[in-house]
Amino acid sequence: MATKAPKNPHDKHPLSKRVLREWLHGYLFLLPWIFGVSVFFVYAMVRSLIFSFTDVQIGGEAGLTITALANPWQNYIDVFTTEVNFPITLGSFALSLVLQLPIIISFSLIIALLLNSKIKARGLFRMIFFLPVIIATGPVMNMLTAQGVASVPMMADMTSLLGALPQFLLDPLTDLFNNLIVILWNAGIQILIFLSGLQKVSKTLYEAAKIDGASGWESFWKITLPIVKPMILLNSIYTVVTLATGGTNEIIELIYTVTNAPTKGYEYGMAMSWIYTLIIGVILVIVFLLFKEKSDKKVVYEKRRVTLR
């Protein structure tokens, strides 16, 4: 069935046999996923939205009755008024996410810069920094935190220096110091992403800057940082998404418990998870606006956006 003449496949010959075959094969390759995403993502999402606005009763073998609520927003209101833990947990989670993000990003950048300089045993160090990606999971982290090894020994003294701060800031900060290792353990992938970005920077750029009399400090701000900036965006989004869906996350635990509670579970859990989704979405948008590139670099940006996906 092969066409004899080597034609350009993107030839805009409307609905030629060739174009049709392209379409068909595109869909053939995607077929399992299209089925899966339609049923287990789109349909599930719509159902979950409906659940969150109604009263769901589960009776017997998969008997599901959905009754409309007098006030469709009732579940959302109830989540905030009756589930006392939820707003508090949500608030402290959002705050700790905002605090952790710059730490993880700046720390992984520093480690990547150190690794990128001329050193021996780079492979060994890289292996150590990447280790937590493999072994850090919810249960393991809980075990370690319970042992008190999640904090660097000297850090306990540091917290006493913060005594003058108001309570609402003090709590998350002490939390931060007490869990410093846990936070750093979340930086494995980010280090690699920065490192591979740094290794692509041409050496001649730095040489030229040196000849012009720039110090190492100036080269960092004027060359390294602008080049690394799109990776900061990539890493930030990656960090937010992994932290938001990760195993040590209290909100996910809470949603799981509420959803599986014997009475009035599903609609509550769904309402909670939609509020949670909204908060994550807002944080992602803020991160995106902070680190996105200027519009005159639109082509580069388009390329980077693909990477993000």
Place this chain on the structure above:
Amino acid sequence: MKFNLPPKGARKDYFKKVFFGSNEKRGVVMSIVVYVLLITIAFIYLYPVLYMFSRSLMSSKDLLDSSAKWIPSSITGQNYRDAIATLDYWNSLWKNVQIAVIPTILQVFVCSMVGYGFARYKFPGKTLWMGILILSFLLPSQTIDMPNYLLFQNLKMMDGSLKPFIFLAAVGQGFKSTLCILIFFNFHRQVPQSLIEAAEIDGADHFKAYFQIAIPLSMAAIVCVTLFSLVWYWNETYLVRTYLGYGHTRAKGLTTLMIELQKFEDSYNVTFDARASSVTSTNKLNDAIKMAGTMLSIAPLLLLYLVLQKQFVESVDRAGITGE
């Protein structure tokens, strides 16, 4: 070592150059700073693992003795024996291998095809599907897990077997499938189209071109996705509890080492009923046993990582996650 010192007059400049560096070379001081920083950070990273390992070998006497903070006075294997019994180790390990390996194989196969389809072909509605793909990456899965659970219950698939996991992986909706698809998409986008088009023109049909040319070319991405998918499935607890937790009793249902670790304390009390209720504190569940249990549950992955660490680290680079 031989020192070739410059003449007296220039010595001051020479030492300054060696210690503080010049425009061309980093000085000794700077090198020391870099190494000290790296070693400190590496120690902070390894600290929990080292602590865990040393604790797991301690007898209960050592635990209370503050002088034996790091090095046990005598090495005991009892903690590991207790932890193996508590975790029901070999049984849980075997079940964990099933949970990790079978969905991974399906996931790699399907995600590779989907990623290739997105990268290679142009078709109407592509933007829409791409949008859905990204949305499914960003949305926390908690919003959709419950409806899916109900769906599987309707399909009578929730019998404590691996069926829901297999089914989800086979339609590209497994654990972190979206990320896998994106990795493949990114990789196949960088493969020169002309290679594949040439094969198609030569008479190979589209699937032949995919299996004979695209797959061998994308080995780096396949290694990357396979390794990470194994790790993700191995460590997953939330979905295992949701979809496979039906027959939660250990004898029947599927379990993972992570889930067993989560309920370590309860299992210990059941396994060593007599000991737990005895008054003498020496036989109670102590930190050393807990650390031995944690060590055991990460041991298989640790081993895999030590053997394949190069593939792990480099595949991230080569699979183009980092973007070109």
